[in-house]
Amino acid sequence: MATLERTELGDVTVVKLRGSLTMEGLEAIEPMFQQLTKRPGCHTLIDLTEVEMVTTPALSMFLAAANSAKQTGGRLIFTESTPPVRDILKRLRLHSVLHTVAGYETALAEARKK
DSSP, X not given: OEEEEEEEETTEEXXXXXXXXXXXXXXXHHHHHHHHHOSTTOEEEEEEEEXXXXXXXXXXXXXXXXXXXXXXXXXEEEEOOOHHHHHHHHHTTGGGTSOEESSHHHHHHHHHOO
């Protein structure tokens, strides 16, 4: 099961994801995730520190959100993730597409940049 928690920190929306981001897990969170990340010009921090596993649908969701942010002048920053998730991102070379920053505070500072 996956969960999504939203927190507003000034001009940055923090989206904390937890659990396994499988097709079943995404059913509950994907509509809210898309709503939060597809707002024009939004600055969003995606906190992956408690995500246990990602599958292709979750990676597709991340890529679509990153493309949307880029096209609308927003910023989408991902925190460093757990070793299994980090391994998948590295193997697929998604760190070159998804702006990933080590450390929550550093990622938050990066998301705040204009």
